[in-house]
Amino acid sequence: MLRYNSGRGAWLKEYHKRWIVESVFSAVKRRLDPCLFSVRRDLQRRELVMKFLVHNLILVARRERR
Numbered sequence: 001m002l003r004y005n006s007g008r009g010a011w012l013k014e015y016h017k018r019w020i021v022e023s024v025f026s027a028v029k030r031r032l033d034p035c036l037f038s039v040r041r042d043l044q045r046r047e048l049v050m051k052f053l054v055h056n057l058i059l060v061a062r063r064e065r066r
Contacts, residue, residue, distance in 0.1 A: 028055045 032051045038044045 024055075028052060031055060031058070 028051055032054060036044045036047050038047045
């Protein structure tokens, strides 16, 4: 983890990548429901991975149509 005080430039460079991750999370939630239906943690993780895989497949299919 980068400390703000020790290397402000490096910290800002890494911090500004956060918006990309937040955008992807938001897109997955909007497109594929924000809730997880599994109760067990291992199945929740599997469900989350599947949601991201489906999201990526949708993006690839959209790109192929162009």
